Amino acid sequence: MVEVESENSVAERLAAEALIVDVDGYEGPLDLLLTLSRTQKVDLRKISVLQLAEQYLSFIEQAKSLRIELAADYLVMAAWLAFLKSRLLLPPDPTEDGPSGEELAAHLAFQLERLQAMREASAQLMGRNQLGRDFFARGIPEGVERVRKVTYSATLLDLMQGYARIRTKDEFRPFVMDRDAVLTMEQALERMRGLIGFAGDWTDLSSYLPEGWETDPQKRRSATAATFAATLELAKVGLIDIRQGDTFSPIHIRKKTNDRG
Amino acid sequence: MTEVEESLFEAPPMGEQERMVEAILFATAEPVTVKELQGRMPHGCDAAEALVHLRKRYEGRGVNVVRVGDAWAMRTAGDLGFLMQKETVETRKLSRAAVETLAIIAYHQPVTRAEIEEIRGVAVSRGTVDLLIELEWIRFGRRRMTPGRPVTFVVTQMFLDHFGLETARDLPGLKELRAAGLLENRPPPGEMPGLGEGDEEDEATEGQSELFED
Amino acid sequence: MTEVEESLFEAPPMGEQERMVEAILFATAEPVTVKELQGRMPHGCDAAEALVHLRKRYEGRGVNVVRVGDAWAMRTAGDLGFLMQKETVETRKLSRAAVETLAIIAYHQPVTRAEIEEIRGVAVSRGTVDLLIELEWIRFGRRRMTPGRPVTFVVTQMFLDHFGLETARDLPGLKELRAAGLLENRPPPGEMPGLGEGDEEDEATEGQSELFED
Numbered sequence: 001m002v003e004v005e006s007e008n009s010v011a012e013r014l015a016a017e018a019l020i021v022d023v024d025g026y027e028g029p030l031d032l033l034l035t036l037s038r039t040q041k042v043d044l045r046k047i048s049v050l051q052l053a054e055q056y057l058s059f060i061e062q063a064k065s066l067r068i069e070l071a072a073d074y075l076v077m078a079a080w081l082a083f084l085k086s087r088l089l090l091p092p093d094p095t096e097d098g099p100s101g102e103e104l105a106a107h108l109a110f111q112l113e114r115l116q117a118m119r120e121a122s123a124q125l126m127g128r129n130q131l132g133r134d135f136f137a138r139g140i141p142e143g144v145e146r147v148r149k150v151t152y153s154a155t156l157l158d159l160m161q162g163y164a165r166i167r168t169k170d171e172f173r174p175f176v177m178d179r180d181a182v183l184t185m186e187q188a189l190e191r192m193r194g195l196i197g198f199a200g201d202w203t204d205l206s207s208y209l210p211e212g213w214e215t216d217p218q219k220r221r222s223a224t225a226a227t228f229a230a231t232l233e234l235a236k237v238g239l240i241d242i243r244q245g246d247t248f249s250p251i252h253i254r255k256k257t258n259d260r261g
Numbered sequence: 262m263t264e265v266e267e268s269l270f271e272a273p274p275m276g277e278q279e280r281m282v283e284a285i286l287f288a289t290a291e292p293v294t295v296k297e298l299q300g301r302m303p304h305g306c307d308a309a310e311a312l313v314h315l316r317k318r319y320e321g322r323g324v325n326v327v328r329v330g331d332a333w334a335m336r337t338a339g340d341l342g343f344l345m346q347k348e349t350v351e352t353r354k355l356s357r358a359a360v361e362t363l364a365i366i367a368y369h370q371p372v373t374r375a376e377i378e379e380i381r382g383v384a385v386s387r388g389t390v391d392l393l394i395e396l397e398w399i400r401f402g403r404r405r406m407t408p409g410r411p412v413t414f415v416v417t418q419m420f421l422d423h424f425g426l427e428t429a430r431d432l433p434g435l436k437e438l439r440a441a442g443l444l445e446n447r448p449p450p451g452e453m454p455g456l457g458e459g460d461e462e463d464e465a466t467e468g469q470s471e472l473f474e475d
Numbered sequence: 476m477t478e479v480e481e482s483l484f485e486a487p488p489m490g491e492q493e494r495m496v497e498a499i500l501f502a503t504a505e506p507v508t509v510k511e512l513q514g515r516m517p518h519g520c521d522a523a524e525a526l527v528h529l530r531k532r533y534e535g536r537g538v539n540v541v542r543v544g545d546a547w548a549m550r551t552a553g554d555l556g557f558l559m560q561k562e563t564v565e566t567r568k569l570s571r572a573a574v575e576t577l578a579i580i581a582y583h584q585p586v587t588r589a590e591i592e593e594i595r596g597v598a599v600s601r602g603t604v605d606l607l608i609e610l611e612w613i614r615f616g617r618r619r620m621t622p623g624r625p626v627t628f629v630v631t632q633m634f635l636d637h638f639g640l641e642t643a644r645d646l647p648g649l650k651e652l653r654a655a656g657l658l659e660n661r662p663p664p665g666e667m668p669g670l671g672e673g674d675e676e677d678e679a680t681e682g683q684s685e686l687f688e689d
Contacts, residue, residue: 027572030596099664107663114594117657122578124647131637132564134556136288138549142337142345142502152396154355154363156424160433162357163364166381281558283537284551287501288562301558323497337498344499344515 029077032056034112044113049105050088053081084108181218183210188226189233196240202252205231272305275314282311292332359389363398367420367429371402371413390414398423486519489528496525506546506636542641544632553639573603577612581634581646582658585616585627590660604628612637 026032036055037047060078063070087101129135191210205227206214213223231253234240244251272278281302285293298308312333316326319335327336337345355363362385365377377385393399402415416429426432486492495516499507512522526547530540533549541550551559569577576599579591591599607613616629630643640646652658 027595028597103664107661110661111594111596113655114657115596117652117655118575118579118582118594121582121646121648121652122574125578125581125638126569126574128638128640128647129553129556130566131550131639132562132566135553135639136284136551136556136559136562137504138501139288139290139562140334141504150351150353152355152359152392153352154360156426158355158360159364159367159424162360163368163432166361166365280535280537280552281555284555285537285558287538287549288551288559290562301561323494323499324501335501337502338494341495341498344495345502 029056029074030111030115032059032074033077033108034115037112044109044116047109047112049108050085052108053085053088056081057085181216181222183213183219183223183226185226185229185233188223188230192227192230192234193239196234196253196255199240199253199255202243202254205251205253208253272307273303275307275311278302278306278308278311279314279318281306282308282315286315286326286333286335292329292334294332298333356389358386359392362389363393363416363420366393366399366414367416367432370415370429371405372415373405373411373413375411377414486521487517489521489525492516492520492522492525493528493532495520496522496529500529500540500547500549503548506543506548506632508546512547541639543636544642546632548636550639569606570603572597572600573606576603577607577630577634580607580613580628581630581643582649582652583660584629584643585619587619587625587627589625591628593660 026035033052033056036059037044037052039055040047040051042048057078060070060074063074084101084104088105092100131137188210192208195208206224208227208231209220209223213219228251231240231242231251235242235253239256240253241256242251242253273281282298285298285301295308295312298312299306302308302311312326319326323338323341324335325338327334361381362377365380366372369376369380374385374390390399396419397417398420399414400417402413404410404412420426421428487495496512499512499515509522509526512526513520516522526540533540536552537555538549538551541548572595575595576591579594580586583590583594588599588604604613610633611631612634613628614631616627618624618626634640635642649658
């Protein structure tokens, strides 16, 4: 294909060295390859991939000798290009599977050409007239006034039902009953006042919970709290005694024996 | 003097100058004075003359060149203002409080706010009344000749039209409502309303609402 | 059916319709779709036809009627930018990576991140994509129906507007690139170095073809 180790001119070597200096300036091996390919001064479609592989490998060699840290992907590319080079130089081995050296080289050339094309396209794109720089939109946009019109819907049926609801409200159960899972302190107090007369001995507070309130957890909690609050109230006014053996142990109450105690 | 100076430069043809003024007026965020136009256009241009041409060109168009103080701007023609509005119509269901208030006014008109509150059992919010007035379904009636001379509310013709009534007297009475099955929906005894279905302002009647809705 | 319906309304004369489109486009900084124009104009109007007339009227003027994707806008003529230094908005200079990524998306859309990386030979940084999305020049397209269902990127109406393109088909040099086969996504023969994760581009080639072929 091409004479190996061709007479790289001094200028080319110098150019290669200059490249090495700003290796960080390349966006990866493909970018570097594209830059190297330009030294061939030919149409990208006629580029010698073999020569390019040489250029790249010598670049890597030089970078190594200059002890420049190269990212792993540069080295991967170097290894692959070395492989490609051998494929291109050696006569094809019929026993070997996979793509031929030519196919691989063609694809690399395609990649380079495509990258170059995209570079040119992006330059063309950015070279276009741009909004806000070369051409302009309306400076005083009047905008669209969004008029939100809300219409309310109500039917005669709504109206009548609403009225019926109000007028027949009294026929329904009292509102307080709505909160059926809540025992108010007033209710508990009332109940306790009636019961306390019979509590001569220490009795567990929990046994004072109203009937039907002991099982449902929500009701039980409310009833316990209300009943407890009621007993505190009763104790405060001197009607009962309270005792608790230990933290969290059951609370007991009994009727205060008054002056006798 | 200036004439000599100007002649040194080839001023663009008037058609071009007109284009320039057009572009500047279009793109600038505020009205532009002739002086500023002149300053922005190439040497030798006559902004004032270009403006005259441009103004004529836009006469009767959808956009006009107008004078704003001592500056110039382009504005959409006054008769096309309606295009600059985008109406979105949103239909909302009238709140229960509003429906009930409206119903009370319809059945009891003329009725004072205090009376409405007494019937509903909760305070009537200002917003509810305002909304109904805004919808033109209720209006103020005569003041009641009682202490404090409170205003009364009555329903409007708009209300009657909307609900397809000849007069407010055509509204069915309680008995008829019941006969029509509207009151038959008694609450099942055990059913209790849940928590947290907060209705606008009236918690007092909460719980009964579902009873009527099917 | 619709014809009968429409005839019930007297559509304004075409001259009036043209004025309306003129006013709407003039007043709005963003491109407006025909559908939206139609929606804002009175019943029976033909916004598309009015647009044709209007566009002709503004040909060669300081302000032009331009098409942006499936919408329309008014923009100052490109040759008058020099008058507008005052209006120029300083734009952030895009990095080469961002510009190239943008171009790749525009020319190859819809395109996956892996494909962009395959073309550029380096990973696409998150920041680059984020920036382009933030500028509203690109957006997510449909997911590719290949293993992993990768998202694709496409350019936006804003992109077309910014670069003065009527459609993505009008990208400079697009035809030539396509003719040269440079917009094909050729799978690499066997193992190729570079980005390991390029394995999802299997039959990812439908790509721009469906978008650009007409």
